[in-house]
Amino acid sequence: MSVAALIVAAGRGFRAGNGLPKQYRSLAGRTILARTLDAFLTHPGIDVVQVVIHPDDEALYRQSVSELAPHTAAHLSPPAYGGETRQNSVLNGLEALGHSAVDLVLIHDAARPFAEPALIDRAIAAGRAFRAAVPGSAVTDTIKVVDGEGRAVSTLDRATLRAVQTPQAFSFNVLLAAHRKAAAAGLHAFTDDGALAEWAGLTVHVFDGDAGNLKLTGAADFQAAEQRLKGRAMAYLTRFGTGFDVHAFVDGDHVWLGGIKIAHDRGVVAHSDGDVILHALTDAVLGALADGDIGTHFPPSDPQWRGASSDRFLAYAVALVRERGGIVDHLDATLLCERPKLGPHREAIRARIAAIANLEIDQVSVKATTTEKLGFTGRGEGIAAQAAATIRLPEKRP
Numbered sequence: 547m548s549v550a551a552l553i554v555a556a557g558r559g560f561r562a563g564n565g566l567p568k569q570y571r572s573l574a575g576r577t578i579l580a581r582t583l584d585a586f587l588t589h590p591g592i593d594v595v596q597v598v599i600h601p602d603d604e605a606l607y608r609q610s611v612s613e614l615a616p617h618t619a620a621h622l623s624p625p626a627y628g629g630e631t632r633q634n635s636v637l638n639g640l641e642a643l644g645h646s647a648v649d650l651v652l653i654h655d656a657a658r659p660f661a662e663p664a665l666i667d668r669a670i671a672a673g674r675a676f677r678a679a680v681p682g683s684a685v686t687d688t689i690k691v692v693d694g695e696g697r698a699v700s701t702l703d704r705a706t707l708r709a710v711q712t713p714q715a716f717s718f719n720v721l722l723a724a725h726r727k728a729a730a731a732g733l734h735a736f737t738d739d740g741a742l743a744e745w746a747g748l749t750v751h752v753f754d755g756d757a758g759n760l761k762l763t764g765a766a767d768f769q770a771a772e773q774r775l776k777g778r779a780m781a782y783l784t785r786f787g788t789g790f791d792v793h794a795f796v797d798g799d800h801v802w803l804g805g806i807k808i809a810h811d812r813g814v815v816a817h818s819d820g821d822v823i824l825h826a827l828t829d830a831v832l833g834a835l836a837d838g839d840i841g842t843h844f845p846p847s848d849p850q851w852r853g854a855s856s857d858r859f860l861a862y863a864v865a866l867v868r869e870r871g872g873i874v875d876h877l878d879a880t881l882l883c884e885r886p887k888l889g890p891h892r893e894a895i896r897a898r899i900a901a902i903a904n905l906e907i908d909q910v911s912v913k914a915t916t917t918e919k920l921g922f923t924g925r926g927e928g929i930a931a932q933a934a935a936t937i938r939l940p941e942k943r944p
């Protein structure tokens with residue numbers, strides 16, 4: 547049985563304000579969408595993850611995916627485009643998934659980044675048992691029906707009410723048929739798939755939700771989520787890693803430094819593009835993770851890394867930190883050579899490293915020193931860089 551997660555991320559987030567669609571806002575250094583995707587991509591019960599995005603958000607989507615570890619992101623299907631309403635977006639995602647052999651589908655809001663593995667386990671089990679199942683929690687407020695003037699019309703029996711969340715689990719074919727039927731009937735505004743399934747005549751089972759599975763809707767929700775992650779930050783351990791890299795000079799007309807191509811009267815001998823700053827930084831991040839070095843992850847014997855842009859090495863190492871629920875706090879590199887001079891390129895290099903690692907520029911430092919004409923760098927035989935990375939890793943995965 548193949549289980550798919552369909553993540554709807556095509557909304558505009560009007561109620562949250564802030565301009566940026568809320569699923570692409572950052573929470574403690576990581577976008578909400580990356581957090582949501584990670585929960586499903588790393589769950590062993592999920593075989594395929596389909597995301598539905600707004601056509602204007604391609605670049606934002608790619609940025610969020612770059613925060614995932616590459617081996618995790620490999621399980622993502624190409625994104626589908628959403629529609630005017632959440633319901634339309636779900637239908638588009640189901641149609642996109644229709645080409646894979648999916649039996650059970652979990653529909654989940656991108657705006658709910660705190661879905662715990664146990665909740666996903668419950669959704670899969672209930673979906674298998676009941677064909678249509680939604681997570682719900684008892685309500686603690688008294689709920690009143692009001693008229694257009696704000697007057698209470700009636701008070702509902704709280705004991706019969708449940709506040710419903712996602713992920714909602716359905717037999718794939720059953721939900722797709724119900725969605726097509728609703729669209730054909732001109733109905734497009736069901737606020738959840740459970741309601742649409744009820745309309746289509748299905749019996750929808752309610753299983754235990756999770757009070758922590760917050761949907762980020764208004765500004766206050768973002769503050770609460772930040773607070774929650776700050777609370778978790780108490781349980782983070784700071785780790786520090788160092789890196790060092792050398793390349794020999796040969797005939798050539800440029801060098802790559804910190805992801806920037808710099809005209810020079812020498813080139814470097816390298817399997818990749820020979821960017822000593824990015825290589826040293828990659829090793830520093832891997833060092834902080836205690837997870838081997840650049841050669842372990844990108845063997846020089848592997849022809850696919852010949853001439854490779856070193857951007858991907860650093861992006862990969864940073865994604866590993868984030869995949870483990872960690873945060874990169876600071877990257878610092880020192881270039882060792884007589885020439886080229888770093889000064890004219892320093893800000894461009896800092897900006898480029900910040901973009902590769904998805905950091906603010908004030909989290910990136912780049913410095914340089916000559917070695918007073920001593921040693922191989924002093925004689926102009928080669929170029930070197932050393933680097934340090936400060937990261938935080940959770941004692942317990944968030």
Ligand SMILES: Nc1ccn([C@@H]2O[C@H](COP(=O)(O)OP(=O)(O)OP(=O)(O)O)[C@@H](O)[C@H]2O)c(=O)n1
Pocket residue numbers: 554555556557558559560561562568569598628629630631632633635636654655656657658761762763
């Ligand atoms: N046309 C839409 C509308 C919503 N969603 C997604 O459905 C989820 C729940 O919707 P909501 O929280 O209402 O998000 P928005 O529609 O973005 O918010 P708002 O109503 O404030 O604009 C979100 O992950 C949102 O991206 C979607 O994929 N397509």
Ligand SMILES: C[C@](O)(CO)[C@H](O)COP(=O)(O)O
Pocket residue numbers: 632655710711712737738739761763
């Ligand atoms: C699907 C949902 O999250 C269940 O609580 C909710 O109905 C989505 O509502 P929204 O208005 O699209 O945020």
